[in-house]
Amino acid sequence: MGSLLPSAGSYKGRMITPTRRDLVVAALTASVCLGxxxxxxxxxxxxxxxxxxxxxxxxxxxxxxxxVKPSKVGAYRKVCQAPTATLDELECxxxxxxxxxxxxxxxxxxxxELLIVKEGTVEALVAGDWVKLGPGSVIFQAANxxxxxxxxxxxxxxxxxxxxxxxxxxxxxxxxxxxxxxxxx
Numbered sequence: 001m002g003s004l005l006p007s008a009g010s011y012k013g014r015m016i017t018p019t020r021r022d023l024v025v026a027a028l029t030a031s032v033c034l035g036x037x038x039x040x041x042x043x044x045x046x047x048x049x050x051x052x053x054x055x056x057x058x059x060x061x062x063x064x065x066x067x068v069k070p071s072k073v074g075a076y077r078k079v080c081q082a083p084t085a086t087l088d089e090l091e092c093x094x095x096x097x098x099x100x101x102x103x104x105x106x107x108x109x110x111x112x113e114l115l116i117v118k119e120g121t122v123e124a125l126v127a128g129d130w131v132k133l134g135p136g137s138v139i140f141q142a143a144n145x146x147x148x149x150x151x152x153x154x155x156x157x158x159x160x161x162x163x164x165x166x167x168x169x170x171x172x173x174x175x176x177x178x179x180x181x182x183x184x185x
Contacts, residue, residue: 056082056090066094073101074156089165094118096158102150108143110173113163115139115149120157124149 059080066077079092095103097120106125115124117137123130124139125148132152133139141147151157165173 053082074098087164088170091163094160097151106146106148108146111163111165112143113141116160118158121153122157123152
């Protein structure tokens with residue numbers, strides 16, 4: 001029985017002309033392949049860009065249920081860190097400092113923060129001056145001003161920290177970090 005296909009020698013000297021069907025099949029195959037490459041690329045892109053956090057709604061946080069994480073200077077309780085309907089991010093945490101300990105050396109950042117002393121005695125660096133405060137006191141730390149806090153009493157001191165990032169602040173911060181990183185290379 002002979003082959004249904006012409007022999008290789010029968011094409012010698014002739015140009016193969018694709019049929020309309022050949023062109024349609026080739027176009028469909030190319031479209032599917034390119035679509036798959038695009039789909040795979042989107043997965044890689046999605047994997048490298050974190051999904052936005054859901055907007056935080058009204059919530060209540062029970063002191064007794066907050067996880068306590070010991071630190072070198074005392075303890076830490078994270079309350080929340082998420083976007084809200086009007087902020088890029090709202091963060092709240094509670095720090096307990098052992099006597100004589102400081103949370104960190106004086107520093108500054110673009111976000112503002114409010115500290116509320118729950119118990120104990122603290123000294124806070126506010127606008128260049130150290131201020132001694134007790135329970136119920138409130139400290140506002142303005143953006144881009146050096147600030148710090150330390151336990152100035154004989155017992156542990158606990159305070160709440162509330163920080164917020166207005167719309168666009170996180171994007172500006174991330175862009176500044178990326179620019180600094182690129183400049184360092």
